[in-house]
């Protein structure tokens with residue numbers, strides 16, 4: 224018996240939103256493109272075969288009707304592919320997990336108090352496993368990683384420069400900001416601490432110049448209020464502006 228779901232292979236018309244063109248091959252970067260359908264693949268497979276991870280797709284529509292990635296194409300009916308809404312809410316997410324190579328972005332997120340786990344030696348399987356176990360959104364620039372079946376949640380990070388990458392993550396998720404509450408080295412929480420309790424960790428000049436200190440609950444690293452002030456304030460100001468624009 225043939226699979227009743229299986230149909231005759233056909234050319235399908237796809238209409239990818241321009242926000243998703245960055246994932247497409249050059250000849251498909253247009254409002255209407257065509258793709259060969261084998262008669263069996265689901266809509267989700269068709270979209271990923273174009274190079275678009277489903278993590279980046281907000282909705283699929285066939286003739287104006289919203290459809291699930293598990294459904295199959297209807298030949299003769301164009302498939303509209305829309306990007307994720309911004310800000311994107313991910314119910315149950317506890318924070319982010321960053322791919323190797325995004326260490327600078329991880330530190331910038333931590334400066335803003337955003338939970339950003341990162342290891343510079345994690346492989347793809349570990350990122351997928353840890354992201355699912357810890358309910359973290361995996362941030363990466365690797366499309367193959369985003370297409371892994373076991374991924375719990377993920378997002379493609381736009382931009383080559385850390386400033387652009389940070390702006391993209393803030394624009395996409397508009398997370399709550401809590402500057403200077405998280406250790407930039409290890410992602411641990413900071414707790415206020417008296418100067419005399421950390422005196423042995425400080426140089427005399429630092430002890431004289433600053434009055435407020437905090438210590439990481441995880442790694443013990445000591446921070447003092449006012450250090451690297453200017454660069455920090457620039458990052459915080461820019462971040463607040465992006466989040467406010469998204470959250471209104």
Ligand SMILES: [Zn+2]
Nearest residue numbers: 406409439442
């Ligand atoms: Zn720490």
